[in-house]
C-alpha cells in the first residue's frame with residue numbers, strides 16, 4: 298500500500314493539470330454533451346475530456362489501482378487503492394460561467410462505498426479561483442501550503458451551506474430540511490459545488506454543510522479535508538437513495554445532525 302503523502306502529491310499534480318484543461322476549455326466555450334438524471338443534470342464535453350485525462354494519467358502512474366469517476370465506467374484494481382474522481386464538480390456553474398467549480402480527486406482503500414472506504418488522500422483544485430486544497434490521512438489539510446482548521450463556534454449562529462438534487466421531486470423535502478437547519482444558522486449559502494463547499498468547511502470559511510443524495514465523487518476528497526482539518530463528517534439514512542451528509546466543526550456537526558435527524 299502506498300503512503301498517503303505519495304498519493305496526495307499525485308492527486309494534487311493531476312488536479313492542477315486537469316483543472317487547467319477545464320479552465321482552457323471554458324474559455325473556448327462550453328458544449329453541452331448530454332443530460333443525465335434530469336434536464337437540469339448536465340454533462341459537458343469538458344467533463345468527459347477532463348475525466349479521460351485524469352484516468353489516463355492514473356493508468357500510467359498506478360496501473361494496479363481501481364478507478365471510480367462520475368463520467369466513465371468503474372474499474373476494480375488489484376492494489377486495494379481506488380481513485381474517486383469528479384472531473385468538474387459544479388458543472389452547472391461551469392456551464393453558466395460562474396467560477397465556483399473544481400476538480401476533485403481522492404484515493405481511498407476499501408472500495409467505492411463511502412460508508413466502507415478509508416480515505417487516504419484528496420485534492421480539490423478550483424482553477425478559476427486558483428486554489429488547491431489537499432489532505433493526506435494523518436497529515437492534515439492544506440490550502441496552497443497553509444494548514445487548515447475548521448472554524449470555532451461563535452455566538453452569532455453558524456454560516457451553513459447546502460445543495461439540492463437535480464430531480465425537482467426532491468426540492469420540497471430539501472426545502473423542509475433547510476427550514477430546520479435555519480434555526481441554528483446566521484445565514485445560508487448555496488454555491489453549487491459540493492466538493493468546494495466541503496473544502497470551505499475545512500478552511501473555516503463555512504461553519505457547516507449538509508446535503509442529501511451526494512454521490513461518492515462529490516464527497517470523497519472534501520470529507521477527508523474536513524476531518525483532517527479537525528472537523529466531523531457523517532452520513533445517515535444510508536439505506537435510502539438520498540443519504541444525508543453533514544459536515545462541520547464538531548459542535549456544528551452535532552447540532553445540525555440532531556436537527557436534521559429529527560426530520561427523517
Ligand code: IPD
Pocket residue numbers: 367383385386387388389459460461462463488489490491492508510511515
Ligand atoms: C453537483 C454539485 C452540486 C450539488 C449536486 C451535485 P456536479 O455535482 O456538487 O453542488 O448540489 O448534488 O450533483 O453535477 O456539478 O458534478
